[in-house]
Amino acid sequence: MVVQRNTRQKALIKEALQELSHPTAEDIYQYAHSKYPSIGKATLYRNLKTMSEEGSIRKIDVPGEMAGRFDEITKPHFHGVCRECGAVCDIEMDPAYMKALRSEITEPGGFLIENQEVIFRGLCPNCINSNGGKI
Amino acid sequence: MVVQRNTRQKALIKEALQELSHPTAEDIYQYAHSKYPSIGKATLYRNLKTMSEEGSIRKIDVPGEMAGRFDEITKPHFHGVCRECGAVCDIEMDPAYMKALRSEITEPGGFLIENQEVIFRGLCPNCINSNGGKI
DNA sequence: TAGTTAATGATAGTTATTATCATTAAGGAG
DNA sequence: CTCCTTAATGATAATAACTATCATTAACTA
Numbered sequence: 001m002v003v004q005r006n007t008r009q010k011a012l013i014k015e016a017l018q019e020l021s022h023p024t025a026e027d028i029y030q031y032a033h034s035k036y037p038s039i040g041k042a043t044l045y046r047n048l049k050t051m052s053e054e055g056s057i058r059k060i061d062v063p064g065e066m067a068g069r070f071d072e073i074t075k076p077h078f079h080g081v082c083r084e085c086g087a088v089c090d091i092e093m094d095p096a097y098m099k100a101l102r103s104e105i106t107e108p109g110g111f112l113i114e115n116q117e118v119i120f121r122g123l124c125p126n127c128i129n130s131n132g133g134k135i
Numbered sequence: 136m137v138v139q140r141n142t143r144q145k146a147l148i149k150e151a152l153q154e155l156s157h158p159t160a161e162d163i164y165q166y167a168h169s170k171y172p173s174i175g176k177a178t179l180y181r182n183l184k185t186m187s188e189e190g191s192i193r194k195i196d197v198p199g200e201m202a203g204r205f206d207e208i209t210k211p212h213f214h215g216v217c218r219e220c221g222a223v224c225d226i227e228m229d230p231a232y233m234k235a236l237r238s239e240i241t242e243p244g245g246f247l248i249e250n251q252e253v254i255f256r257g258l259c260p261n262c263i264n265s266n267g268g269k270i
Numbered sequence: 271t272a273g274t275t276a277a278t279g280a281t282a283g284t285t286a287t288t289a290t291c292a293t294t295a296a297g298g299a300g
Numbered sequence: 301c302t303c304c305t306t307a308a309t310g311a312t313a314a315t316a317a318c319t320a321t322c323a324t325t326a327a328c329t330a
Contacts, residue, residue, distance in 0.1 A: 040279035110260030125245035175310035
């Protein structure tokens with residue numbers, strides 16, 4: 001029973017995800033195209049979609065940004081978007097934090113919360129250091 | 136010093152936001168167009184953008200949804216997206232906690248958190264009731 | 271090695287949104 | 301109230317980010 005074929009294209013996407021930081025589909029395309037010029041965008045989008053759906057990679061939608069970003073799945077973490085340089089950073093965090101957030105929700109009005117997606121905003125280490133955090 | 140003009144179009148957008156629940160630009164267009172057929176989409180998008188930027192309305196980006204949604208600004212609250220019907224619901228929260236979250240909370244790898252955007256996932260009251268929460 | 275068919279890539283199509291620009295109308299001056 | 305300035309509008313073209321179609325290619329297994 002053939003279910004899934006391991007293609008060069010899929011491998012390149014995984015590779016791009018390891019090399020690049022939170023790349024967009026376009027970023028990944030540039031990377032893959034430079035190593036395998038015949039790759040097509042349809043293939044790229046198709047694979048990014050199916051891989052996200054089956055959970056082998058993660059799609060990150062940054063509010064306000066048109067293009068989606070992608071992340072390899074390592075350990076659970078959150079993302080922070082720097083208001084100065086726009087960089088997307090990984091944020092390790094005590095899962096207790098999210099638990100705390102949820103417990104503070106006073107009256108969900110009957111909405112049953114099962115999970116949540118969070119994007120933090122602030123300053124990345126680089127931008128803090130380059131201005132002493134006084135931006 | 137003329138700075139801003141009060142147009143019928145802007146009033147209609149505000150009105151749509153009161154009448155509809157978390158509408159997309161298209162939803163708002165339908166509403167406005169039915170009351171004022173000559174309104175153009177460019178005007179709509181233009182106003183939604185400027186009003187969001189100046190803070191008189193709020194744009195909501197639901198991860199995975201192509202089209203943005205909009206919200207009138209009343210009191211601070213979160214949003215929940217129902218996994219069954221897709222409805223976007225308001226989730227009330229303690230304003231004091233919102234304030235607490237705004238200040239730098241943890242120390243996640245040098246990223247200075249200033250605020251956060253959260254979208255909850257789960258079941259809305261309607262979908263819980265129609266299946267006894269056993270979906 | 272061959273055959274089956276999953277996967278690809280070229281391309282056209284779609285959706286959401288933005289830019290351009292000639293025309294209109296809000297609202298203050300007179 | 302009428303005129304004038306120019307902010308705002310609306311028609312339209314353009315753009316960005318995907319998504320669908322389909323003939324062709326290439327994984328994989330028998």
